[in-house]
Amino acid sequence: MPLLLPQAIWVKRTALRxxxxxxxxxxxxxxxxxxxxxxxxxxxxxxxxxxxxxxECQQQAxxxxxxxxxxxxxGRPVRWQAAGRNGAVAGxxxxxxxxxVTGQQWDLxxxxxxxxxxxHLTPRPRWRRNLRGLIEQLQVCSGQVMLTGxxxxxxxxxxxxxxxxxxxLRAGLMDADLQAVARASGAHYLSLDLPFEPVYLARDGYxxxxxxxxxxxxxxxxxxxxxxV
Numbered sequence: 001m002p003l004l005l006p007q008a009i010w011v012k013r014t015a016l017r018x019x020x021x022x023x024x025x026x027x028x029x030x031x032x033x034x035x036x037x038x039x040x041x042x043x044x045x046x047x048x049x050x051x052x053x054x055x056e057c058q059q060q061a062x063x064x065x066x067x068x069x070x071x072x073x074x075g076r077p078v079r080w081q082a083a084g085r086n087g088a089v090a091g092x093x094x095x096x097x098x099x100x101v102t103g104q105q106w107d108l109x110x111x112x113x114x115x116x117x118x119x120h121l122t123p124r125p126r127w128r129r130n131l132r133g134l135i136e137q138l139q140v141c142s143g144q145v146m147l148t149g150x151x152x153x154x155x156x157x158x159x160x161x162x163x164x165x166x167x168x169l170r171a172g173l174m175d176a177d178l179q180a181v182a183r184a185s186g187a188h189y190l191s192l193d194l195p196f197e198p199v200y201l202a203r204d205g206y207x208x209x210x211x212x213x214x215x216x217x218x219x220x221x222x223x224x225x226x227x228x229v
Contacts, residue, residue: 009073018204021061022054028062029071033170037089038130039077042067043101045093045134046112050084054207058082062112065217073221089116090130098134109142110190110220111135114150114178118171128177135185146188148220150175155196158205193219 020150030036044050052061057186059068083097111134117127123136131147138145152175153159154168182189187219195199200212208216 018053018202018207020048020056020084020086021058025052025063025083027058027064027067027069027079029078029080031071032078033075036077038072039079040046040074041105042070042078042080043106043109043138044081044102044112045083045097045101045109045138047084047088047093047114047116048086048110048207049213050082051086052082052084053086054204055210055213060210060213062181062213062216065210065214066220067111068215069217069221071096075164076151084112087116089113089120089122090127090134091122091179094130094133094137098137102137102139106142107139107144109138109145111138111147111187112149114171114174115153118153118167118174122228124173124177127174128181131134131178131181131184134184135181143184143190146190146220147178147182148190148216150178151192151194152196156206157196157201176190188224190220192216193222 007175028036028039032196042063046068049062049201052058052063055061061082063080063082068203071078081101083101085092088097095111111131150171152168153171154165156164159167165212179189194208194212195215200209200215202209
């Protein structure tokens with residue numbers, strides 16, 4: 001335990017800082033036959049992975065990869081938008097990001113959170129309360145709300161031990177909370193299907209690469225029930 005605070009300070013000072021993906025953060029993926037009418041409306045809300053950190057553009061990030069794969073699977077266009085912030089916790093999304101998107105209607109809304117709430121030591125009651133608030137507000141303007149699992153920080157090789165193991169344990173608790181809130185709120189929980197191997201990670205060893213985002217998106221698409229989409 002005495003090592004954790006010095007390690008956390010060292011990681012914060014020395015970690016490679018990658019920029020957000022370039023604008024635009026919204027777009028349209030045409031259907032395989034080129035059709036653009038009556039698109040599925042897809043929204044992602046969350047932390048740095050929604051901001052596209054680790055890749056150059058949002059088409060390479062989670063939202064763009066997910067939109068492309070959904071368009072291919074469903075045979076219909078997908079209009080997508082990312083509402084993310086590097087370093088955001090659930091409370092930031094609730095207060096700062098949602099107001100810009102809840103005035104629109106969405107078919108699918110995906111919440112992508114957990115890393116920062118884990119590392120910033122957000123109290124678990126507050127984490128659960130903020131998740132419920134996000135789900136409730138998105139359910140008003142979305143046909144379906146989904147939450148992807150909290151990334152397992154115990155596999156983040158950029159973090160030293162024992163800090164990595166401790167964050168890994170805490171991330172597991174935060175993920176259990178997320179699953180419980182999703183069940184109680186009628187939202188869909190989607191497990192994170194992402195191998196933490198170098199090819200799937202960006203230069204910082206922390207965020208996904210384009211291949212990692214593509215793999216993550218493929219795992220989400222596989223878990224979507226036909227009735228959801």
